[in-house]
């Protein structure tokens with residue numbers, strides 16, 4: 001639907017086995033690329049190693065390389081082997097470099113490998129890398145000839161990279177990076193303004209962001225002017241990352257699709273992680289649940305029970321999402337994000353953003369209040385859940401006042 005030409009096959013794409021992946025490949029209207037996923041029986045690649053495209057005047061090529069990490073490192077069905085990129089890339093580059101002025105690499109290899117590739121193969125001009133990367137970050141200059149951009153995790157950002165490529169001239173640095181950063185900040189501020197509009201109680205905050213935006217506009221204009229006067233002597237790019245956050249309206253048809261998918265994930269989890277099978281890892285890590293605090297902190301419990309934190313699990317239940325592991329760490333207390341399945345055996349008074357979500361595990365304190373003080377609640381604790389993606393108008397000072405936890 002978005003008009004992709006090609007997708008690079010990553011190690012994790014093989015998580016459900018090769019047959020599953022080939023089935024969706026065959027249903028799609030774009031190419032799936034990997035030069036180093038090999039059929040062990042025939043020794044040949046299972047996907048196209050590269051494609052070529054005429055882009056205006058430019059002969060361009062797109063290569064796919066798969067990293068050795070993820071479940072694919074040892075695919076359970078033994079139907080594929082991921083060979084080292086070193087075994088395949090050199091011969092492909094040799095084939096393409098002379099006839100193709102612009103070469104793109106799609107990969108989930110680590111940053112270290114990407115640097116090695118940029119150093120060894122200046123013909124690779126752009127690396128688009130999937131994996132753990134600072135989402136929405138401006139492109140990274142690996143060399144004068146090669147830039148790297150990250151695509152952000154789990155499709156949560158859409159990236160647009162416009163390229164004005166001059167054969168023989170490298171990329172530019174300096175002002176352009178400042179401009180890219182400025183534009184990124186501008187789109188962040190615009191998102192905040194969107195959220196704050198129509199909220200008179202946050203008027204001061206709104207005005208402050210407006211002022212910041214106005215001065216940023218001036219800086220951007222000056223940088224753009226400089227850039228225009230230098231244009232035509234170097235290659236350049238312009239990138240925008242658009243966060244798929246709450247400020248963007250959902251497309252109803254896509255939302256239905258996503259909701260349906262989430263419900264089926266939740267259902268599958270309910271089946272595979274029956275409460276009996278899951279150990280109660282939460283209690284083991286020292287969490288008590290809010291009712292254990294009630295005896296001594298009645299005032300806090302009373303205010304808290306009226307807050308949205310207290311009903312955060314109900315929110316999931318209403319959406320049929322209480323078995324979706326992805327939601328649990330932020331909507332329940334004490335869930336280990338690395339192992340959210342342990343929350344399946346959780347007691348009812350941990351089914352909320354409870355006291356211990358902010359104050360930390362309380363078993364020791366409860367037994368000996370003066371001997372085991374709780375740690376101060378820092379901003380970072382809130383930000384662990386109030387991420388920009390979930391809540392892009394979070395303001396520690398303001399939101400803290402709404403909690404009214406101090407007696």
Ligand code: HEC
Nearest residue numbers: 308309311312315329330331353357381382385399400402
């Ligand atoms: C464990 C995750 C988590 C932590 C930690 C957390 N929150 Fe929340 N917060 C949530 C969730 C989830 C909701 C929404 C609950 C719902 O509506 O179902 C929420 C809602 C809120 C709301 C209500 C928002 C509204 O529009 O009414 C405020 C205010 C708030 N949080 C402030 C804070 C502050 C301040 C901190 C840190 C001191 C904090 N939160 C820490 C998860 C968390």
Ligand code: HEC
Nearest residue numbers: 262315316319321324326327330331384385386387390391
């Ligand atoms: C990174 C932490 C985090 C994760 C993961 C998370 N949430 Fe939330 N959720 C929050 C916070 C924080 C809020 C409160 C946002 C606000 O105050 O605007 C919230 C609010 C909500 C709300 C009520 C607010 C609204 O926009 O209507 C719903 C519904 C919700 N979450 C559902 C889910 C579901 C379903 C999942 C899993 C697919 C999920 N959340 C995963 C942190 C999270």
Ligand code: HEC
Nearest residue numbers: 290293297300301304309353354355358377404405406407
């Ligand atoms: C969303 C985070 C959050 C949750 C949930 C939360 N608190 Fe707090 N609590 C705080 C913060 C932050 C403070 C520091 C006081 C302040 O600045 O508001 C605080 C302060 C306190 C204090 C010290 C009061 C004082 O006067 O100094 C107690 C006691 C307390 N909380 C108990 C609880 C109990 C019991 C619960 C559960 C019913 C709870 N808190 C839930 C964030 C939270």
Ligand code: HEC
Nearest residue numbers: 288292293295296355356359362363366369370372373374
């Ligand atoms: C047996 C009574 C008792 C229970 C149960 C209890 N507390 Fe406390 N709590 C206290 C006392 C007493 C203090 C004051 C300690 C002091 O000032 O020496 C305190 C202080 C606090 C404070 C202020 C900071 C600090 O540590 O001094 C927080 C926050 C807090 N408790 C959170 C909790 C939470 C969360 C729970 C539930 C897991 C809980 N308490 C259970 C008695 C209790």
